Amino acid sequence: KREGSGSVSAQCPSNIALVKYWGKRGNQIPMNSSLSFTLTNSYTETELKFKPKENDGYLVNVYLDKNLNEHFAPRIYTFFERIEEYIPFLQDFEFEIHTHNTFPHSSGIASSASGMGAMALCLVQMEQNFGGNLSEEEMLRKASFLARLGSGSACRSIYKGITVWGESEFVENSSDLYAVPYPYEIHTVFKVFQDTILLIDEGQKEVSSSVGHKLMENHPYAQQRFLAANENLGKLIPILKEGNLEEFGTLVEHEALSLHAMMLTSNPAYILIKPNTLNVIEKVWEFRRNTSANLFFTLDAGANVHLLYPENEREACLEFIQNALKTYCSKEKFIKDLTF
Numbered sequence: 001k002r003e004g005s006g007s008v009s010a011q012c013p014s015n016i017a018l019v020k021y022w023g024k025r026g027n028q029i030p031m032n033s034s035l036s037f038t039l040t041n042s043y044t045e046t047e048l049k050f051k052p053k054e055n056d057g058y059l060v061n062v063y064l065d066k067n068l069n070e071h072f073a074p075r076i077y078t079f080f081e082r083i084e085e086y087i088p089f090l091q092d093f094e095f096e097i098h099t100h101n102t103f104p105h106s107s108g109i110a111s112s113a114s115g116m117g118a119m120a121l122c123l124v125q126m127e128q129n130f131g132g133n134l135s136e137e138e139m140l141r142k143a144s145f146l147a148r149l150g151s152g153s154a155c156r157s158i159y160k161g162i163t164v165w166g167e168s169e170f171v172e173n174s175s176d177l178y179a180v181p182y183p184y185e186i187h188t189v190f191k192v193f194q195d196t197i198l199l200i201d202e203g204q205k206e207v208s209s210s211v212g213h214k215l216m217e218n219h220p221y222a223q224q225r226f227l228a229a230n231e232n233l234g235k236l237i238p239i240l241k242e243g244n245l246e247e248f249g250t251l252v253e254h255e256a257l258s259l260h261a262m263m264l265t266s267n268p269a270y271i272l273i274k275p276n277t278l279n280v281i282e283k284v285w286e287f288r289r290n291t292s293a294n295l296f297f298t299l300d301a302g303a304n305v306h307l308l309y310p311e312n313e314r315e316a317c318l319e320f321i322q323n324a325l326k327t328y329c330s331k332e333k334f335i336k337d338l339t340f
């Protein structure tokens with residue numbers, strides 16, 4: 001039994017998948033490999049305070065922006081149940097979690113990746129303070145492993161830049177159990193890539209991603225989708241190396257639309273994009289027809305649009321976003337982010 005009280009803290013950014021994870025089995029094992037850009041400005045900061053506890057069972061209070069949030073504790077308990085065999089001291093303490101996101105709360109931007117990533121980093125730090133002897137590399141791997149058990153895509157947020165999760169024939173040392181930093185050559189154009197997130201809808205999503213993953217279980221096109229995602233990861237490797245922006249855009253937009261096609265063809269069917277999501281997509285395509293801009297969209301499991309473009313086209317793309325796209329955003333809100 002561990003004793004004492006104290007606190008640990010960590011920061012973890014959000015990420016945007018280029019090849020999407022959609023569908024899982026068993027203990028958070030992905031049905032296909034995925035690849036993402038880790039973001040920079042959108043992150044979660046978490047402080048984990050602990051003190052000794054007498055009774056059995058978990059005791060956790062979660063404060064979001066200084067307010068006690070009843071909604072989060074059950075998710076933390078589920079997370080703790082899944083990770084207890086790897087972090088055995090969870091029952092010895094009562095915890096207070098103080099957490100803050102740099103992006104607007106309930107903006108429709110998933111905070112689960114950054115939030116679970118930050119929690120996992122805190123727990124690994126805590127274990128280390130209790131005499132753990134992992135190397136820096138092992139600590140990150142363990143954090144990614146734990147984050148996966150909180151929210152699948154969170155495991156990719158532990159590393160900066162480009163990361164891969166899911167065993168892939170194309171990526172050596174890739175694993176279903178944790179993400180790995182992308183190990184191959186990346187063209188300079190992709191080393192700093194812009195992601196401007198348009199907040200199309202700030203409401204609560206109608207269908208959560210856990211329900212979405214579940215609906216892939218009896219989905220008529222699921223097997224084809226898993227194959228396509230795995231192949232797309234393979235196709236992205238030479239694109240990232242050569243800096244081929246046009247092929248990059250085609251692949252990334254196809255991935256985004258395939259993700260939502262799965263939702264449209266689930267049983268029951270559901271639609272998370274909104275009319276303004278489509279308005280933005282049309283405008284982006286029109287902009288590309290009329291200019292030589294390399295501005296592409298991707299989507300996560302919601303209505304918001306992530307606009308991806310290279311650093312050297314920042315000015316032109318931001319001007320277009322201001323003039324033509326901002327009007328489709330909820331309260332004209334968008335977030336300028338980037339990966340590097």
Ligand code: PMV
Pocket residue numbers: 016017019020021022034112151152153154209210213259300301
């Ligand atoms: O990590 P989850 O279970 O919330 O799933 C998120 C899946 C997508 O964001 C839609 C795609 C991805 O790979 O991040």
